Amino acid sequence: MQVVALHEGVIVARSVKWQTTCTLLHRGEETFVVDSLVYPDELDALPGILGQAGWALSGLLATHADWDHLLARLVFPEASLGVAETTAARLRAEPGRAAGRLRDHDDEDYVQRPRALSLGQVQALPVPGRLELGADAELELVPADGHTADGMAVWAPFARVLCCGDYLSPVEIPMLSPGGDREAYLATLRRLAPYVAQADWVVPGHGAPIDAQRAAAILREDTAYLEALAAGDAPLPIARRGKAMRAIHAENVARAGGGA
Template identity: 60%
Template structure:
């Protein structure tokens, strides 16, 4: 796991697998962890890392309900969990789904965990809205489209934007069952002015980005998604730096979801 300070009040850790990010933000003697790394040893050392950096984590936030963003309680079992209203609704509608998907991942990669994933309850936060941390407030912005739920988090005093599974420099936009092309594009356009204000943009998968790089990825992602909406979706333009075999396979997966009506 890699940890980098992008601001005196913000640390980003990146998992060794899928480059999944988690962002710690502090203010006034409190700290929240947004999303989570994946591997057990990463989660095990996270409390010591946060304590050494003087980030007293007492709350967890999640950008959306995909299982790989929900593992913070392994590191901080006593921390309360907050999420946007759409994510809280998805967790309620899909009880046990995240635990089953984590178990399938662990079985595939021979990963042992100290206990099954348990999400005892979450606090639903209004989005758009605000969430207090110490003496400051985080801004919560709707970010659905990749999934049926989602929240982007703007840290105004640090000029850091945490976007969840958007704007990855490694992966093209990924749809999922229940995803929406129109809502994905709306989210990207909503994020654009925040990206322009940011010093750092943290995608859900990949390294933290400066505003110029994030804006370029945003433009490429808009072009790709608009291509998927076109008459010849097969030829939607994959960004030049994201044309690996894995990303071509992801493109075919997106097409299959649209053809089968599992995404709109």
């Protein structure tokens, strides 16, 4: 796990698994934890990171309902979990799916955990919308679907930091998961563009935080890739052409219907 401070009120931790990111956003007396790390020792470190910073947890946010973004509940079982209304609907429609996917992952990686994942009460947040953070700041919640059928990005204006979920990744090409959609993904990229232009830092769901210039370049690459995907001949971005990315690309072509 790697931990870096991007701002006096922003700390990002990055998991060994898939470089999954977890972002702590702090202002005044409040702190939200956005998304999660994956392995038990990484999750167990989160209370210590909060303690070292002198921050008290106010609640959890998840950018979407994929299991690897929901695991902060394991270490903060009493905290509220805020998600977009689309994500709350997906969680209701897929009861137990995240816990089942986590069990499958743990079986493959020989991971043992002290407890099973239980999401408990989930708070559905209106998106687009705003969420107060401290006495003098707000987080802006931005619709972000296309990777999946649900999701939101979180813009922290006080720090000029965008937590964009599984978009704009320097290590992963656009992924059309089950329920995802190419046109919706492109619409999300267009929606994120003005936030990228204002950002000091962009925190993708997978990969290290990147500056606005790099994020803008990835946004252009991902837009070109998805536009070409409709014809079935989309070239992979130069820096993201490994074996795993070729496998994701093959699934994308199937889901996008090739030249359909």
